[in-house]
Amino acid sequence: MLRFFKFSFAALFLSFVTFASAAQGAKLGVVNVALLLEQAPQAKSATSSLEKEFSPQQAELKSLAAKLEKQQADYQKNKTVMSDAQKITKEREISMLTREIQRRRNDVQELLNLRRNEELAKLQNIVNEAIKTIGKKQDFDLILYEGIAYTNDRIDVTKDVLDHLVKMNKQQRSEFNK
Numbered sequence: 001m002l003r004f005f006k007f008s009f010a011a012l013f014l015s016f017v018t019f020a021s022a023a024q025g026a027k028l029g030v031v032n033v034a035l036l037l038e039q040a041p042q043a044k045s046a047t048s049s050l051e052k053e054f055s056p057q058q059a060e061l062k063s064l065a066a067k068l069e070k071q072q073a074d075y076q077k078n079k080t081v082m083s084d085a086q087k088i089t090k091e092r093e094i095s096m097l098t099r100e101i102q103r104r105r106n107d108v109q110e111l112l113n114l115r116r117n118e119e120l121a122k123l124q125n126i127v128n129e130a131i132k133t134i135g136k137k138q139d140f141d142l143i144l145y146e147g148i149a150y151t152n153d154r155i156d157v158t159k160d161v162l163d164h165l166v167k168m169n170k171q172q173r174s175e176f177n178k
Contacts, residue, residue, distance in 0.1 A: 026141040029134075029157040033145050036127050036162055037120070041169040046119040050112065057108045064101045071097065130164045131157075 037043055075090050082090065134157055135143045143157060 027139060029138075029140045029143040029155050030146050031131055031143055031161055032156070032158040033127060035158055036130075036165065037123060039162060040123070040127065040165040042126055042165060043123055045169070046123060050115055050119060053115065054108065054112055057104075057111075061101065061105055061108065064097070064104070068094065068097050068101060126168070127161070127165065130161050130168065134160050134164055 071090070071094050075087075075094060079087055079090075131143055134140070138157070138160070140157070146156075146158075
């Protein structure tokens with residue numbers, strides 16, 4: 001039994017030594033995906049596109065909020081001279097408008113979240129492809145996502161990937177403008 005443990009330990013030790021020597025020749029890289037998703041021109045373009053797409057709904061919500069504010073101010077100003085029936089009617093109108101605004105705000109927010117997730121999925125695919133391209137061009141054996149306890153800056157390829165994304169964006173724009 002002792003012989004078995006010695007043999008197992010020796011085999012385990014040899015496998016670690018072999019792995020360590022193989023890893024020394026490997027070219028490793030680390031990439032900060034969160035930074036790429038924030039700073040890539042494609043991300044900025046997607047953000048401005050979403051803002052443009054949802055600006056009419058936001059404007060409508062602002063208009064309704066202004067209308068509600070005006071109705072509330074009118075009610076506060078005139079409630080002393082209103083009959084009880086007029087007060088009840090006005091309170092109902094204000095309440096209905098408040099619910100309508102809240103419902104529309106929720107609908108817009110839900111739709112915005114869906115569109116944002118769609119754009120994020122597209123952007124993640126673009127970033128992943130850029131990482132693969134940089135990995136192949138620069139002969140990396142392994143590129144890890146940042147989130148590791150420590151990495152040396154010399155293996156950080158985030159800048160290279162971001163530069164590639166900028167270059168891709170310029171190419172797409174020049175092809176679009178032709």
